[in-house]
Amino acid sequence: MTALSRTATLARDLVRFPSVNWGAGRSDGEAEAAGYVEAVLQRMGLKTRLFESAPGRVSVLTRVEGRTREPALVLHGHTDVVPADAAGWSVDPFAGEVRDGLLWGRGAVDMKDMDAMMLASLEDILGSGRQPARDLVVAFFADEEAGGVLGSHWIVDRHPELFAGAAEAISEVGGYSVDLAGRRAYLLQTGEKALVWAKLTARGPAAHGSRLIRDNAVTTLAEAVARIGRKDWPIRLTDTTRALVDELGRILGIDPKAAGEDAVVLASGTASGFILATLRTTTNPTVLEAGYKHNVIPDTATALIDIRTLPGEEEAVLAELRELVGPDIEIETVHADVGLENPFEGPLVEKVIALLGEHDPGAPVLPYLMSGGTDNKALSKLGITGYGFAPLRLPADLNFPAMFHGVDERVPLASLDFGTEVLTDLLLTY
Numbered sequence: 001m002t003a004l005s006r007t008a009t010l011a012r013d014l015v016r017f018p019s020v021n022w023g024a025g026r027s028d029g030e031a032e033a034a035g036y037v038e039a040v041l042q043r044m045g046l047k048t049r050l051f052e053s054a055p056g057r058v059s060v061l062t063r064v065e066g067r068t069r070e071p072a073l074v075l076h077g078h079t080d081v082v083p084a085d086a087a088g089w090s091v092d093p094f095a096g097e098v099r100d101g102l103l104w105g106r107g108a109v110d111m112k113d114m115d116a117m118m119l120a121s122l123e124d125i126l127g128s129g130r131q132p133a134r135d136l137v138v139a140f141f142a143d144e145e146a147g148g149v150l151g152s153h154w155i156v157d158r159h160p161e162l163f164a165g166a167a168e169a170i171s172e173v174g175g176y177s178v179d180l181a182g183r184r185a186y187l188l189q190t191g192e193k194a195l196v197w198a199k200l201t202a203r204g205p206a207a208h209g210s211r212l213i214r215d216n217a218v219t220t221l222a223e224a225v226a227r228i229g230r231k232d233w234p235i236r237l238t239d240t241t242r243a244l245v246d247e248l249g250r251i252l253g254i255d256p257k258a259a260g261e262d263a264v265v266l267a268s269g270t271a272s273g274f275i276l277a278t279l280r281t282t283t284n285p286t287v288l289e290a291g292y293k294h295n296v297i298p299d300t301a302t303a304l305i306d307i308r309t310l311p312g313e314e315e316a317v318l319a320e321l322r323e324l325v326g327p328d329i330e331i332e333t334v335h336a337d338v339g340l341e342n343p344f345e346g347p348l349v350e351k352v353i354a355l356l357g358e359h360d361p362g363a364p365v366l367p368y369l370m371s372g373g374t375d376n377k378a379l380s381k382l383g384i385t386g387y388g389f390a391p392l393r394l395p396a397d398l399n400f401p402a403m404f405h406g407v408d409e410r411v412p413l414a415s416l417d418f419g420t421e422v423l424t425d426l427l428l429t430y
């Protein structure tokens, strides 16, 4: 076997920490992953600070001095991953296996790949006696996979001074390539949908399972869940999605007005996995809970709904849901966070486009709105404009969108090295 590059080694080591975030405040091993990252940063001569928001929920931050007096850039990643059920995987999700030129494992895509690229770029720059152009605030957050309550939000709320002088941020879920009918293009994430995690509760009489009960809580809840899950939210384009759909239409030779926006997006191949949900609101039921015995009708039934609205539409969507489920269902917001939409222009965007043009000539860069959320939401509270830019040149046949929180997460080693080179150039020249 050929030796792994530095980026691949760092990514593999990080995948081997089962830093699983189970949600509801529970996680394993973020502290160990943060400890590993801290040691790597300290070996570069950087002063690190650890923040433990709750036992074991550790984030690590450092600051790197730049050559210029331009506003600082925040470079951030998260060390936690979502759970992985090994039964569905071709490999042990936490073994950090390298097979066929790819690194396999939970976090290989989301987002220990970028964590490793960040570390390797900094090693490259500082190890050769150079300095980044701007001051960098480098953060590895805990708890991103549960909304950042014990990670980015906790730190931004308690230690805003750590981000003093920072205007922009870059992080995950953007900057990777997609194949558009045989043509490679890059998606730069310039915005994120808003999220509302809602809990529905239905109540009724507790009773023997043999009785005639018309207002059974499970039945009431099931009807509401079905209505929400089946709701077909209309397409509504924002500045970002309009620009993206128009550009996709131009590249693919399809007129969005004639064919419809969904048809243009579907023709984009695997990229549609990232894009379809960004043209409208989505309301997905994700968890159901009721009952404890086959012959007992329970007095309550609950469901969790993952709602992702377009930026600014949270209240309107909740009002529509209340209408949809009727007065017998209580709707409670468990967690909510803002949507973001940043311009696809300005010096950082221009620099990103120029760098991708140098490293992969001829591949266009398109803006996109992300259906999920990142720690950029927390940073936006400090007025920091965050983009998703974890650059990866990927093979055309790799279904990258499907691997976020999916099975058999894997990233090509060559893509990691490409990303480190682009990121290094960005930090040196922006």
Ligand SMILES: [Zn+2]
Pocket (backbone or CB within 6 Å): 078, 110, 111, 144, 172
């Ligand atoms: Zn992530």
